Every structure is written in structure tokens, then in C-alpha cells.
Amino acid sequence: MNINKILVRIIALLLFFPILFMVFLSLSGAWPWPFLMPKSISLRGYLYVFNPSTKILKILINSILLSLIVTFITIAISLPAANALAFYDFKGKNIIKVLLFLPLIVPMIAVTMGIHLIFIRLGIVNTYLGVILIHVIPGIPYGVKILLNVFELKGNKIELQAKILGASTWQVLRYITIPIIMPTLVVAGSVIYIISFTQYFITFLIGGGKIITYSIILFPFAESGDRTILSALSVIFVISVLAIIYLSEKLVKKIYKNYI
Amino acid sequence: MSNIKIFNVYKYYNGRAVLKNINLDINEGELVVLLGPSGSGKTTLINGIAGIISFENGEVYFNKDLMNNVPIEKRNAALVDQNLLLFPHMTVYSNIAFGLKMRRLDKQIIDKKVKLLIDLMELSGLEKKYPYQLSGGQAQRVAIARALAIEPKVLLLDEPLSKLDKNLRRNMQEFIKELQKKLNITTIMVTHDLEEAFIVADKIALLIDGEIKQYDTPANIYEKPVSKEVAEFFGCSNYIYGKVENGKFISDVGVFDVNVSNCQYATYMFRPEQIILGEKQKNSLKACIIKRQYLGDRVNYIIDINGNKLVCSSNNKNLNIGDIVYISLDFDKAICFFE
Ligand SMILES: Nc1ncnc2c1ncn2[C@@H]1O[C@H](COP(=O)(O)OP(=O)(O)OP(=O)(O)O)[C@@H](O)[C@H]1O
Ligand SMILES: [Mg+2]
Numbered sequence: 001m002n003i004n005k006i007l008v009r010i011i012a013l014l015l016f017f018p019i020l021f022m023v024f025l026s027l028s029g030a031w032p033w034p035f036l037m038p039k040s041i042s043l044r045g046y047l048y049v050f051n052p053s054t055k056i057l058k059i060l061i062n063s064i065l066l067s068l069i070v071t072f073i074t075i076a077i078s079l080p081a082a083n084a085l086a087f088y089d090f091k092g093k094n095i096i097k098v099l100l101f102l103p104l105i106v107p108m109i110a111v112t113m114g115i116h117l118i119f120i121r122l123g124i125v126n127t128y129l130g131v132i133l134i135h136v137i138p139g140i141p142y143g144v145k146i147l148l149n150v151f152e153l154k155g156n157k158i159e160l161q162a163k164i165l166g167a168s169t170w171q172v173l174r175y176i177t178i179p180i181i182m183p184t185l186v187v188a189g190s191v192i193y194i195i196s197f198t199q200y201f202i203t204f205l206i207g208g209g210k211i212i213t214y215s216i217i218l219f220p221f222a223e224s225g226d227r228t229i230l231s232a233l234s235v236i237f238v239i240s241v242l243a244i245i246y247l248s249e250k251l252v253k254k255i256y257k258n259y260i
Numbered sequence: 261m262s263n264i265k266i267f268n269v270y271k272y273y274n275g276r277a278v279l280k281n282i283n284l285d286i287n288e289g290e291l292v293v294l295l296g297p298s299g300s301g302k303t304t305l306i307n308g309i310a311g312i313i314s315f316e317n318g319e320v321y322f323n324k325d326l327m328n329n330v331p332i333e334k335r336n337a338a339l340v341d342q343n344l345l346l347f348p349h350m351t352v353y354s355n356i357a358f359g360l361k362m363r364r365l366d367k368q369i370i371d372k373k374v375k376l377l378i379d380l381m382e383l384s385g386l387e388k389k390y391p392y393q394l395s396g397g398q399a400q401r402v403a404i405a406r407a408l409a410i411e412p413k414v415l416l417l418d419e420p421l422s423k424l425d426k427n428l429r430r431n432m433q434e435f436i437k438e439l440q441k442k443l444n445i446t447t448i449m450v451t452h453d454l455e456e457a458f459i460v461a462d463k464i465a466l467l468i469d470g471e472i473k474q475y476d477t478p479a480n481i482y483e484k485p486v487s488k489e490v491a492e493f494f495g496c497s498n499y500i501y502g503k504v505e506n507g508k509f510i511s512d513v514g515v516f517d518v519n520v521s522n523c524q525y526a527t528y529m530f531r532p533e534q535i536i537l538g539e540k541q542k543n544s545l546k547a548c549i550i551k552r553q554y555l556g557d558r559v560n561y562i563i564d565i566n567g568n569k570l571v572c573s574s575n576n577k578n579l580n581i582g583d584i585v586y587i588s589l590d591f592d593k594a595i596c597f598f599e
Contacts, residue, residue, distance in 0.1 A: 160312050161345040163332040165359035165410055175358075179349045 026231035045232025063214040067196040070135040078143030086151035112202040126208040134206045139192035146188040262322040262413040263288045269318030289444040293457040296467035302450045310339040337414040338407035346391040353387040359410035377405040396423045417449040498530045498570045527597045535572035544586040
């Protein structure tokens with residue numbers, strides 16, 4: 001076995017172990033120290049999650065939809081932005097490149113505080129629209145950066161060829177760029193989705209406690225210390241994210257096949 | 261179909277002029293070969309005509325229409341790039357149909373046109389293949405078919421045959437020439453292969469260091485080069501230096517009757533095949549063979565006349581180093597440069 005294969009296995013194990021531990025925890029009844037295994041198995045955590053009176057499932061679905069919308073909007077903004085940064089020369093290009101990464105450098109809380117005031121004026125605090133917009137901000141740097149790298153690597157010769165054959169800017173995007181960078185779009189989309197799905201504080205601030213996402217219900221359990229329920233919630237969290245990424249990849253591939 | 265006029269074009273990269281004062285007039289239906297060494301600006305010029313890059317100075321007209329500010333997609337000038345740039349995610353059929361689909365033509369009309377091109381370019385059976393499944397020659401034909409599909413006003417081919425082996429290349433040259441004449445599309449084709457240029461061109465524009473050194477028919481550019489630079493580009497040449505006085509050219513090689521006026525510095529140029537090896541005659545010169553290069557269909561002999569070395573090319577393969585030969589020089593057919 002060469003070093004690469006060993007490394008991959010170590011990394012997989014390191015990633016897998018906490019998840020396995022979480023699954024154990026979520027199914028455990030009593031698990032006092034110093035036992036290596038829980039003393040009993042219990043479905044209490046999952047029963048709580050799936051109990052309609054807790055509305056957790058409904059919140060989960062809402063959160064997924066919200067994050068999917070955020071992902072679409074973020075990609076829709078990142079795509080032309082990365083395209084312009086890669087292929088056009090204009091004044092202030094470098095400044096814009098730096099500004100785009102600001103949300104990564106400045107804490108999101110500070111950014112959100114500022115935007116909160118604007119949103120109050122616009123009347124979109126405590127609304128889905130407000131939460132969606134605030135979620136787009138931390139995703140943009142990732143979306144732009146990932147796509148910019150690919151555009152710079154790939155160049156735009158193929159796109160120019162499409163133009164020569166008479167395709168409009170919109171047709172080039174639809175028939176050439178998007179299909180060719182689809183695998184990268186899926187990666188960028190997954191990252192953006194996860195960023196949105198895990199936002200807690202900014203959702204709370206802009207949503208004003210009226211817009212409840214899955215991450216928001218997760219945090220009180222982390223505080224209260226009911227580790228079984230917290231773990232069950234976390235397992236569902238992980239499964240939902242994996243499922244969404246998997247399904248969207250499948251869907252995207254299918255659409256992309258018919259598209260050409 | 262359209263004529264092309266290129267007027268006073270300049271292009272700079274990082275302050276360096278890559279194209280200088282380019283002027284070209286191309287008639288409707290003509291095939292002009294843009295010939296020149298690597299880095300001479302051929303791709304730059306052809307890309308500018310297609311609209312992919314813009315020129316700092318000068319004008320490009322198709323018919324009477326100024327193209328400078330017309331966007332790429334509206335120019336109807338189909339460029340086949342050096343790298344072909346087939347769409348990797350589309351089949352051969354979809355690649356060829358692309359331009360028509362973008363024009364939102366009726367599906368049946370598209371189908372008819374694409375099938376016609378597939379027949380014409382001898383691509384039947386490959387419709388459902390993807391670009392990575394094609395051979396170099398097939399890919400090149402798909403790229404040309406895709407360009408022809410949009411019935412361009414102007415066809416621009418940037419070394420379309422560079423990746424083919426010699427035999428396929430010859431076939432494709434014939435093919436392109438015939439097709440171009442049949443469809444009567446004004447065409448500019450880039451190459452740095454001399455033979456290819458002679459085979460396909462109606463006219464050749466020789467580009468060296470960003471300047472057009474001569475723009476003429478293949479015969480004229482070879483037989484009547486306007487400068488030594490042009491002459492040298494088309495292969496090995498012999499120069500005889502001397503002066504002209506009272507109808508006589510006086511040089512180290514000998515004194516010859518010529519039909520030009522007096523000149524202090526004159527240079528006569530002979531192509532290797534213009535130096536005829538033969539029997540001793542009235543005006544022949546005695547020479548000695550000092551080197552022999554066997555080239556298969558002919559032999560190049562390097563000969564010495566009074567200490568001057570000349571290269572001559574001959575079908576006679578029976579001469580050897582050290583042989584004494586007699587050569588004749590036809591000064592009426594030779595090219596004279598005055599300096
Ligand atoms: N984008 C660019 N930026 C800077 N210099 C460039 C650029 N494109 C071309 N050049 C320069 O312009 C000159 C002409 O290049 P061009 O590609 O037109 O040559 P060419 O005649 O097509 O050569 P080849 O036969 O090798 O394809 C070269 O010196 C090249 O380095
Ligand atoms: Mg080139």
C-alpha cells in the first residue's frame with residue numbers, strides 16, 4: 001500500500017469516527033461512564049424528532065427549501081461575477097476581488113449587524129426574504145472563488161467559438177458554459193448549501209426568532225445537554241445534507257443529459 | 261459570400277506591434293492563404309477578422325460594411341481554430357447543428373442541412389460519436405462542417421490541417437479547395453507549410469514579423485518575389501552580386517548580357533532549378549561539383565564557379581563530387597534586385 005492510500009484511509013477514519021460516535025449516542029439509553037458501550041438502546045431521540053407535535057420535520061423541510069433557494073440565488077450571482085472577473089478587464093477589478101472576500105475576513109456577525117439596520121428600513125426583517133438574502137452573503141465568496149478558479153483554468157475559447165457560430169451571451173451560458181462546468185457547479189452548490197444550512201446566529205438576528213431553521217432548533221439542545229436528542233438531530237442533519245447533495249447531483253445530471 | 265477589405269490594421273501586445281499596417285483586398289469567392297513563420301501574427305490577424313480580438317487601429321470590411329464594432333456573433337465569419345474547439349459534451353451531429361439551433365431554425369430544416377454536410381464531409385456513421393472518440397482527421401472535418409453549417413459570409417481556417425499526417429493532409433487540401441470553389445465561400449486559410457499554400461491558394465499573403473511582405477498569386481510570389489526576404493522564405497536561392505554597365509552584368513561568376521539600365525549594386529537571384537546542368541555550349545560556365553545531396557526524386561549539387569558556391573537541383577542523379585559540369589544561366593528569367 002502506498003502512502004496516498006494509507007493517508008486516505010486515515011482521513012476517512014478520522015471523519016467517520018465522530019459520526020459513528022454520534023449514531024451511537026443518538027441510539028443510547030443510559031450510557032454511564034466508564035462503559036465503552038451504552039447499557040441500553042433507546043429510540044427516544046428519534047421518536048422526539050419525528051413526533052409531529054415538535055414540528056421538527058416540518059422545520060427541516062422548510063430549512064432544506066430555504067437553503068436550496070439560497071444556493072440557486074448564490075450560484076446565479078457567482079456565475080456572471082466569476083465570468084467577468086476571469087475574462088474581462090475593467091477598472092477596479094482587483095478591488096472587487098478583495099471586496100468579494102470580505103465576508104470571509106470580517107465576522108459575519110459584524111456584517112449582519114450592519115445589514116440588520118438596512119433590512120429594518122426595507123421592512124424585510126423577520127421574513128424569509130430577509131433570511132434568504134443574508135444567507136447569500138457568506139456563500140458568495142465560496143461560489144465566486146470556486147468558479148473563478150475553474151474559469152481561469154479552462155479559459156473561454158470554447159465560449160468564443162460558440163459565439164462565432166452565432167450564439168448569444170445567454171445561449172453560450174445555457175448550452176456551453178453550464179453543461180461544461182456542471183461538476184464544478186455541483187461542488188460549489190454543495191458548499192453553498194451547507195454554509196446556508198448551518199447558519200445559526202445570522203438567521204436568528206434577521207429572522208428575529210420568527211423564522212425557525214433546523215440549525216436554530218439544534219442549538220438549545222447543545223446547551224441543555226440532552227445528548228441523545230442532540231445526537232439524533234445531528235444524525236438527521238447529516239443524512240439530510242448528504243441526501244440533498246446526492247439527489248441534486250443525480251437530478252442535475254439528468255437535466256444536463258436532456259439539455260443537449 | 262462577401263469580399264473582404266482590410267485597411268491599415270495595427271495590433272499591439274504590451275507595447276510591441278504584432279501587426280503593422282496590414283492591407284488586404286480579397287475578392288468574393290477567393291481563397292487566400294496567410295503564410296508566415298511561427299509567431300508572425302497569422303492567428304492574431306485571423307482572430308481580429310473573426311472579432312475575437314480587436315485591433316488598435318485600422319478597419320475591416322465585409323462587402324461595404326465596417327465590422328470593427330460588430331460583435332462576434334453578428335459577423336457571420338466562421339473561424340476554425342487551430343485547436344478545433346469542438347464542444348466536448350455534444351455529439352458530432354449536435355456540434356454541426358449548433359449554429360443552426362442557435363438561430364432557432366425549424367428542426368426539420370436543421371436535420372436536412374446537417375445530413376447534407378455529413379454526406380459532404382464524409383462523416384456518415386459518426387453522428388452519435390463524441391469528439392473524444394474521433395480521429396484527428398475526422399475531428400477536423402467536423403470542425404469544418406460545423407463552420408460551414410451557418411453558411412458564413414467568410415470562412416477563416418487557422419491551420420486546419422496541422423495535425424494530420426502527410427497523406428491525409430494532401431487529401432484534405434484537395435477536398436477543401438474543391439469544396440471552397442463549389443460553395444464559393446470567401447476563405448482565408450492560415451498555414452506555415454509552403455507546399456500547402458501553393459496547392460490551395462488563389463493568392464498568398466506572406467506575413468513576416470507582422471508585416472505583409474507580398475500579396476500575390478502563388479506563381480508570382482515564387483517567381484517574382486519583391487525582396488530577398490520573400491525569395492528566401494520560399495527556399496534556398498543563389499545570389500550573384502555585381503554591377504550593371506552598358507547592358508552587361510559584371511560579377512565574380514562572369515560577365516553576362518542583361519537588359520537593364522546601369523546600376524552600381526545589382527543582385528541576381530536564381531532558384532536551384534533555374535541553374536541548368538548540361539553540355540558545354542556557347543554561354544555555359546565551367547563548374548566543379550563539391551557536394552551532393554540525394555533527395556529521392558532529384559539531387560541537389562553544390563557547385564563551385566571561380567570560388568562562388570551555387571546550389572543547383574537536377575534530375576540527373578549520375579554526377580559525383582569532383583565532376584566537372586557546364587551550367588547555363590538564363591538572366592532573362594532570373595530576378596534582379598537593385599540596392
Ligand atoms: N494574448 C497575447 N498577449 C501577448 N502577446 C501575444 C498574445 N497573442 C499573441 N501574442 C504574440 O503575438 C505574436 C503573434 O502571435 P500569433 O499567435 O498571431 O502567431 P502565429 O503567426 O499564429 O504563430 P503560429 O504559426 O505559431 O501559430 C507572437 O509573438 C505572440 O507571442
Ligand atoms: Mg497561429
